[in-house]
Amino acid sequence: MSGSAPYLRLQGVSKSFGSFTALQDIALDVHEGEFVCFLGPSGCGKTTLLRIIAGLEIQSAGQITQAGVDISALPPSQRDFGIVFQSYALFPNLNVNRNVAYGLENAGSARAATAQRVEELLALVGLPDQGTKYPAQLSGGQQQRVALARALAMSPGLLLLDEPLSALDAQVRGHLRHEIKSLQRRLGVTTIMVTHDQEEALTMADRIVVMDHGVVEQVGTPLEIYREPVSPFVANFIGTMNQLPCEVNGTGGVKLGVLSIACQDHSVESGASAILAIRPEDVIPHGAGARSPGAPDIIETPGNTFDARIEDMEFLGSFFRAELSGQVLGEAHLLADFSINAVRRMGLETGKELTVELPAERVRVYAGTAV
């Protein structure tokens, strides 16, 4: 991001509930206009972190600055944010108009101005003419939009969303994902959204904060997180990742069985056992025996290739996922995604032998032992 000061800065934020540490030493910068997702498994502390940013929960340690002001000790009412909860928390006895106007009315803005603003907001979230209905008379998706309109009513500098889509069915969710994202772009409001759904994070976020057990595992753009996960946890949480046991050799590459494999830079010391990681869609298929001289489509540089056999193959709609075994793999199996095209062209099916390539720029190595 640019060199300008971040809009929201968290430093050393920790939170414990009694003896349980829910968050540990969180540091994070969020820039103006950015859409950031907190992504992680349930119970990892996402909501707690969001509530700390809102002031609804007080951190045990650490500092938060928003727009250059230290807000660490401010109560929620003195901070600048709008929030949408998982339950929406719409006031059931007030109609949509009154819900959206709730904060405006209290701030004492003129009746006409409030009404106009409410109308504007409802149009913005795609709910014109629904103002006189009560929340109970709306669908889940509509309620969600009302909650969003209410959160935006006071033109907050920061929009906080806690799993806003998780209570909706898949179709509505997909639609709203898109709408929220484009609304956020249009308004340019800095937004933090909590989710445990990787797809949601990948499609909506400018940057993703992957969390696990109260710590930040990785911060990066969706592509960075997907392409260059810093740990097996991140790799596995987002998409699918093969994890094979290997041993680091002196050249910086690794040994998979008897085979030397070139890979991305890593920090595991030579001689140590490690985890070789590659995504199924990065595995490249070649014809059987492509390594042997005289084969029809011989590979010029036979590095990172080995012979394998298809144990099982599953059609997943737009591609096939194959489970491969091979001498180099030992006991382990390798998952590989093959395009429909490749499968047809090469006649791939269960029991078929083939040669596969693990391209060096897609092979990552982590410390630890694969399970």
Next chain:
Amino acid sequence: MTDATLNPVSNRGPRARFNLEAWVMRGGIAIAGLFLIVAVILPLYAMLSKSFEDKDGAFIGLTNYVAYFDTPSLSYSISNSLTVSIVATIIVITLAFAYAYAITRTCMRFKGFFRLVALVPILAPSLLPGISFIYMFGKKGFMRELLMGEPIYGFIGIVLGSSFWTFPHALLIMITALSLSDARLYEAAEALRASKLRTFFTVTLPGAKYGVISAIFVVFTLVITDFGVPKVIGGQYSVLATDIYKQVIGQQNFQMGAVVSVMLLIPAVLAFTVDRLVQRRQVALLSARAVPYAPKPSRGRDIGALIFCSVMAGMLLLVLGVAAYASLVKFWPYNLSLGFTHYNFEIMDGGGWGAWFNSMKMAGLTALIGTTLVFTVAYLVEKGQDARFGRVVIQAMAMVPLAVPGMVLGLAYIFFFNNPANPLNGIYATMAILVLSTVAHFYTVAHLTAVTALKQIDGEFESVSSSLKVPFWTTFRRVTVPVCQPAIFSMAVYLFMNAMTTVSAVVFLYSPDTNLASVAVMNMDDAGDIAPAAAMAMMIVYTNLTVVLIYGLLSRLVEKRTQAWRQR
């Protein structure tokens, strides 16, 4: 990684800046705590310490207790109290279970009617069944042959009277317990070809177990702490509740009154504690996926249920009807012509119509102040964010009144408020102390109603409003109160009806200026004016009936007005 020296930021949590809302919240919690301490805890403490003092207020250890157990005429009441309570409990639980079973598990006709009729005793003070039974089984009673020479005054009268007025309390719990059953269990039993009887003992009873246990403790506590029935019809059969009255009012022996109070407090607290412990285990039993049981018609069973319920309802209505009739009869049993002479309370001792007006005023104030107070306190406790310790303590204190018998509370109020050193001494013998004691007396049930309602509304309303810069008290007024309005109504009605019927706490606290209808019933009965006593008791019934009808109408009206947003 977590090395504090590497962390440039202070390791201590930030100190929150001044925040009006937080201080209002904390202030509210502090006031609520203070209120419960003054209204419940301190009086009880005063009462307890009194039992360890002599007449001059010097500490004498257990001397009073030794004297108590050395006086057989006093200590004998313990076993009397236990005996009547256990016998009445067995009778009520059996009948209420059968009645609830008929309502929930059969296809009997007129269920709604039977359900309503069974609740009739709630409208009346517990003095009323005593009076009716005298008319039925007393020396001139028209059904006295049924007792075969046994006197109604004493054991039999107390058991009968207690059974009458505690029946609806047991019934409500049983109906709830039996409605919560899971139809899938019955289907399984049927698939396994279990006999009807076996299904009853292996599915029905265990399913209702917690309800039955709870009802047992509730009835036992109600009977052992009741003052009205034994006062009217106990005769020479003394029980703990009447002993307190005799010691304090008859003999002015306050220390011994305090000792008897402790004797009565022990079983009440025990029953309360055991019940709480048992109920805590029930939660896990209820599964969210349970399918409600719908009974299938079965001719024999349904007719049997109809006959049983008709007999029960008939008896309940008979008891009430006798009091109503007796209050109108000119001179029982010699001149059975009807008239309103007994309603001319002005010519009797007991306070006249003024007592009834006082009761109306007291009940109205209790409902108004009590509901406002209890609901606000419950809100602070449920939705408050900090002052965690304070909130836990308030929760605990709010449960105490349920375990404290009215007689004990009343006596405790004398000790605490009639002390010249107490700055609140001024409220002694005023309407204020009657209202305060009644609110305290019935605090717990109202509190639990409020808490249940509050737990059902979204926990994030306060968070949302603070994000919108709206203080919590605005949201309390604009959202929480309207949403909880049905619960608030029912709290108010509960407090009003109990304030109208209660005798036990207020009997120590009324003054000639603040005579109450329920106390007047007792005093007129004491003076032998039993027909006017019946008349005043009926006035209480009619008043409560009116309030219930208004409540029903009002609820229906509000329901209509709010049905657009109330989802069911």
